[in-house]
Amino acid sequence: MSNSLTLAPAPRSDAAEQVRAEVREFLAAELAAGTFRTHVDTWLSGVDPEFSRKLGERGWLGMTWPKKYGGHERTAMERYAVTEELLAAGAPVAAHWIADRQSGPNLLRYGTEKQREEILPRIARGECYFVIGMSEPDSGSDLASIRTKATRNESGDWVVNGAKVWTSNAHESHYGIVLVRTSPADPASRHAGLSQLLIDLSLPGITVNPIRILDGGHHFNEVVFEDVVVPGDMLLGTEGDGWHQVTAELAFERSGPERFLSTYPLLAEFGRRVADTGDSAQLVALGRLSARALALRQMSLRIAAALDRGELPNIPAALVKDVGTTFEADVIDEVRRVVDVTPSLDSPDPLARALAEAQLHQPGFTLRGGTNEILRGIVARGLGLR
Amino acid sequence: MASDQDLVVETVRDILTGFEPFVLTAERRWDSGLWSALADAGLTGVGLPESAGGSGGELADAVAIVRTLAAGSAAVPVAEQLLVAGPAVIAAGLPLPPVEEPLTFAVADAVTASPAGEAFTLSGTASDVPWAGAARHAALLLPGPALALVDLSGVAAGAAFNLAGEPRGSLALDGVPALVQPLTEGQASELRAGYALARSVQLAAALERVLDWTVQYAGERHQFGRPLGKFQAIQMELAEMAGEVVAVTAVVDAAVQALAHDSADVVLAAAAAKVRAGAAVEVVARLAHQVHGAIGFTQEHKLHHLTRRLWSWRDEAGSELVWSKVLAKGLLADGGDGLWPALTRVV
Numbered sequence: 001m002s003n004s005l006t007l008a009p010a011p012r013s014d015a016a017e018q019v020r021a022e023v024r025e026f027l028a029a030e031l032a033a034g035t036f037r038t039h040v041d042t043w044l045s046g047v048d049p050e051f052s053r054k055l056g057e058r059g060w061l062g063m064t065w066p067k068k069y070g071g072h073e074r075t076a077m078e079r080y081a082v083t084e085e086l087l088a089a090g091a092p093v094a095a096h097w098i099a100d101r102q103s104g105p106n107l108l109r110y111g112t113e114k115q116r117e118e119i120l121p122r123i124a125r126g127e128c129y130f131v132i133g134m135s136e137p138d139s140g141s142d143l144a145s146i147r148t149k150a151t152r153n154e155s156g157d158w159v160v161n162g163a164k165v166w167t168s169n170a171h172e173s174h175y176g177i178v179l180v181r182t183s184p185a186d187p188a189s190r191h192a193g194l195s196q197l198l199i200d201l202s203l204p205g206i207t208v209n210p211i212r213i214l215d216g217g218h219h220f221n222e223v224v225f226e227d228v229v230v231p232g233d234m235l236l237g238t239e240g241d242g243w244h245q246v247t248a249e250l251a252f253e254r255s256g257p258e259r260f261l262s263t264y265p266l267l268a269e270f271g272r273r274v275a276d277t278g279d280s281a282q283l284v285a286l287g288r289l290s291a292r293a294l295a296l297r298q299m300s301l302r303i304a305a306a307l308d309r310g311e312l313p314n315i316p317a318a319l320v321k322d323v324g325t326t327f328e329a330d331v332i333d334e335v336r337r338v339v340d341v342t343p344s345l346d347s348p349d350p351l352a353r354a355l356a357e358a359q360l361h362q363p364g365f366t367l368r369g370g371t372n373e374i375l376r377g378i379v380a381r382g383l384g385l386r
Numbered sequence: 387m388a389s390d391q392d393l394v395v396e397t398v399r400d401i402l403t404g405f406e407p408f409v410l411t412a413e414r415r416w417d418s419g420l421w422s423a424l425a426d427a428g429l430t431g432v433g434l435p436e437s438a439g440g441s442g443g444e445l446a447d448a449v450a451i452v453r454t455l456a457a458g459s460a461a462v463p464v465a466e467q468l469l470v471a472g473p474a475v476i477a478a479g480l481p482l483p484p485v486e487e488p489l490t491f492a493v494a495d496a497v498t499a500s501p502a503g504e505a506f507t508l509s510g511t512a513s514d515v516p517w518a519g520a521a522r523h524a525a526l527l528l529p530g531p532a533l534a535l536v537d538l539s540g541v542a543a544g545a546a547f548n549l550a551g552e553p554r555g556s557l558a559l560d561g562v563p564a565l566v567q568p569l570t571e572g573q574a575s576e577l578r579a580g581y582a583l584a585r586s587v588q589l590a591a592a593l594e595r596v597l598d599w600t601v602q603y604a605g606e607r608h609q610f611g612r613p614l615g616k617f618q619a620i621q622m623e624l625a626e627m628a629g630e631v632v633a634v635t636a637v638v639d640a641a642v643q644a645l646a647h648d649s650a651d652v653v654l655a656a657a658a659a660k661v662r663a664g665a666a667v668e669v670v671a672r673l674a675h676q677v678h679g680a681i682g683f684t685q686e687h688k689l690h691h692l693t694r695r696l697w698s699w700r701d702e703a704g705s706e707l708v709w710s711k712v713l714a715k716g717l718l719a720d721g722g723d724g725l726w727p728a729l730t731r732v733v
Contacts, residue, residue, distance in 0.1 A: 005628055009639050020730070088726045264726075272722030274714065287710025290717055290725075291637070291661035294733055298636035316632070323629040376625035383601050383624055385615040 004315045004382040010298070010305035013077040019060075020081040026058065027089045038090035040357040041262045044219050044364070046092030047172050049126070055086075055093075056126030061100045064307075065108060070121030076307040080300070084257040090265035094169055094219070099123045102252040103130035103177055107198075110237030110245055115198060119175070132253075133164040133178030133199070133223065134246065141374050143179070144190040144243065148225065150180040150197060156232040158197060160205075160225040166368070170208045170221040176201055177249075178225075179242050194242030198234045205229070215345065215360035248312055253369050255303040255317035260296040260324030262365055263331045266354040267293070270335045273351055285338045289331060296324050315382035322375040325365040332358050391450035394443075397427060398454040407459035407691045410551030416520040417461040421488060424455075430464065431485030434472045439482040445646045449587055456588035457595040459691035461552065463517040466490045469584035471525035474577050478533045478567040483523045490521035491581060497528055497559055499566045506566040508534060508559040516702070518555035519543035526564075531574035534564040548698035550691070579656035581703040583641055586656065589663035589699050590631075590638040592692045593670050597631045599689060600624060600674045607679075614677065623673045630666040637662045640733035651732045657713040658732065664700035664709075671696045 030036060030051075039046060055061050063079040065071025086093050104123045107115055122128035139145045148162025160180060167176065176199045183193030201208070205228035211220040237245045267289060274282040299320045306313045335355065336343075343356035366372045380386055405420040424430050433448025434440025448468040455464050471491035475482050483489055494512035501507075512526055526534045536559065544556035569577070601624055604615035614620045637659050644655035671693045675682050682689040700706070717728040 005632060006635070009636075009643070024727075084730070268725055271718060271725035275718045275722030280711070283714040284707060284710045286717070287657070287712070287714035288661055288665065288706065290713055290729060291658040291665070291710065292633070293729060294640075294658045295633040295637035295662045297729070298640045298733060299633060302636060319625075319629055319632055322625065323633055326629075373622065376622050377618075379625035379628050380615075380621035383628060385601070385604065385621050385624065 005319060005379065007302040007306050007313060007316050010077065010301035013075065013081075015075065016077045016081040019074075019078050020085055022058075023060065023082050023085040027085065027091060030054075030091070031089070036092050038265050038268075039092075040090065040265050040354055041361040041364075042090050043087065043093050043097045043258045043262070044168055044361070044368075045094060045217055046090075047094045047169055047219075048092035049095050049129075049172075051092045052096040052126035052129075054126070055096070056124060061096055061126050062104055062120060062124030065104060065120060065124065069108070069116050070124035072124075076304040077301070080257065080304040084261065084297075087258055087261040088264050088268070095129050095172060096123065096126050097258075098132055098168065098173075099128060099130035101256060102132070102249050103175070105252050106177055106196075106236070106245070106249050109248065110196070111198070112233065114233070115236075128175070129169065129173040131167040131170045131173045131176040131201070131223070133167060133176040135164065135166050137163055137165055137222070141371050143246070144194070145185075146179055146181060146194070148178065148180045150182050150195065150230070152232070153229070158230040158232060158234070160197065160199070160228040160230055163222055163224045165211065165220070165222050167221045167223045168219050170201060170223050171210065171218070173201060175199065176223065177236060179246055182239055182242075191243035193240060194246075195239045196236040196242045196245050197230055198236045199225075199228070199230050200234075203228050203230065213361070213364070215357065247314065250370065251307075251312040251314045251317050254321040254375075255300070255307070255313070257297070257300050259321045259369075260293065260300065260327050262325075262361070263328045263358045264293075266335060266351075266358045267331050269351040269354045270331075270339070273339060279338070281338045285334050289327075289334055292327050292330075296320070296327060299323070315378055318370070318375040318378040319382070321369065322372045322379065325372060328365045329362050332362055390444075391446055394429075394432065394447050395450050395454050398424075398429065398451055399458075401427060401429075402454070402458045402460065405460070407461070407688070409685055410461055410547070410553075412545050412547070415461075415547075415551075415553045416463070416517060418520070420460055421462045424462065424464065425486040430467060430488075431472075433468050434476065434482065434485065438476045440472065440476075440485060445642070449642050452584065452587050453591035456591040456695075457692075459592075459688075459695065463488045463490050463521055465584045465588055466516055466521075469587070470577070470581045471523075473580065474525050474527075474533055475535055477573070478569065480533065480535045480565050480567055483535075483537075487522040488517065488520060489523040489525065490515060490517045491525050492516065492527070492557075493578065493581070494526040494528055494534070494559075497526060497534070499528055499532060499534055499564060502563065506534070506564050508536065508562045508564050510560065511556050511558050513544075513556040514546075514554050514702075515543070515557050516552070516554060518553050518557055519545075520553055524557065527569075527574060527577055528566070531569045531571065532566050533569055533577070534566045536562060536564045548702065550694035550698045552695070552698065554702075575653055578704065579653040580645070582660040582709060583638075583645060583656040585699045585703040586634075586638050586641065586659040586663045589667065589696060590634045592696055592699070593631050593634055593663070593666055596670055596674045596689070596692050596696070597624075597627050599692075600627065600677050603678055620677060623677060627670050627673050630669045634659075634663045634666045637733065644733055651716075654713055654716040654728075654732045657709040657716070660704060660709045661706045661713060664706040667696045667700045
């Protein structure tokens, strides 16, 4: 098989297993104290700044970053163990998730020294949250078609006009890394003329309008920019290099365990049910789902190990996200085929609640961060077909 | 990617070039010429310690040989000998037959052993025996449990074959002498798991090769003026196949590691590997045939050598149905709250 799709097996990491045990102990104590309740898909819906600060205090944010920026210089394998435990417990991690996962690494790679010194330590403390400014009302999968525009004024600052959508938790966040057009669109070179700006969301001219998802939850927003003046030194990386930078960011966005564990709390409830009933069909379903989950863990661990080797495995990440998000949705279908339970957000039965939450969030799994059709196109490129 | 197994893989590939896969029939049940070539090269004892009569080397070497032969549709009992029967015979303290003589493995629930002097005499019939009629020796897992080592010279093999034509016949063992060692339930369950893992390794290799063939075919076959692989619909199918193959490889490799490290969870790791590999066959074999079109549905084209094996191997050594229950029960051994700790421990 094409080498661009395969990664070496991840070595076992004792350090990762040690921090895993610490996180597990922390989560058990927090659950016992009632500081959070388990929910499905909490990396989108579980905003809890207090919880994020607790993780920061324990050194579980910015884990792989240099110490001089507030990081902890630990491995991607250790970070993997921490994020995986938080997701499996359905803990409220949405506030800091984007900043810790991709905005911080993006700043490390492309930010100025001043930006790194000011912002990264705040992210690592769990106090500073980011949004992704990529999609627009008329640009979903076709990201190169974005129209949000930034032009230089006479003082050398950027004036931004346009709108971004699906910006998760913009109403609770401090900054956005926003992809903008800094040169007119060139049909001959669609990826040229794009740049990334680091934008303080409290600037005048920015309006955040809620967009409610199927369960009524307010996570998504439309962020409108009207003559927003962004200081000239807030260009991230190189002018005109935005497409390349976004692509590098996507390796982080697409590669983590949140791409197969969004519905794990439902699988956990299903496991409790099967342990009670011992039902044969339910055991088979649990076994089949568990085999898929175990394979996905190994795939995702291989990506963490590749990140530790300094690689940016975009194509394997796209493949894992395709397989993983399909699994997230399949958990719902497989469970309801073998358990007679009516999904309900109000039910006293935790399985019925988890099923309801998962079902109402399900359409997002295979859309966010690149639709599965786009991902399969990337995999096809990895196979040498395009 | 380079690995310590590159040399052994190259050696097996070189040998395979002299032995094209053929359609197996009742008259020509296996590739005895290929077996002799492999035995002459010392490859039929790899991974088995020299002190016991093997050729030495690591489990990883034996796995690499089995993978290469599986991808090459090789009709020889190497997976059984190197990964299942050989290690089982040695672990039970029984004498390993000469590694040049093919040794197979079967679960023989309907066979019993009774003492006869220093040895034992068997009664009953073993069914679904891989390579029955080709193997010279068999290691049989008997109820009890116990492991029996039998010389099959003179034992009649019934004619039964899997979907690929590989022999899976019965052995009438009434009055046949055997060496027998009792096993613990744990040893018996690890032996079944080892058999399932051997088939999983073969499945992983064959799945990967089927993907390679299909990608290659999609690049060569032109319709409507362009290669099939330029059509988005075909690209989506090939990407879906690739996702399955990468998933299977990841979990099978992890299960092999669990075996190599004598993990206490090797049974569950093997169960996961067999379930995931078997499930992938549904997608990969179906889409491979879809992309190959009608020519892939004929014996003129090579595709059937591997797709018929995929459809066979997924049900041998325990199907997804069997192993998914084993896996689920094992993961819930510490109760419903124990699922996540178990999932993060098994592999």
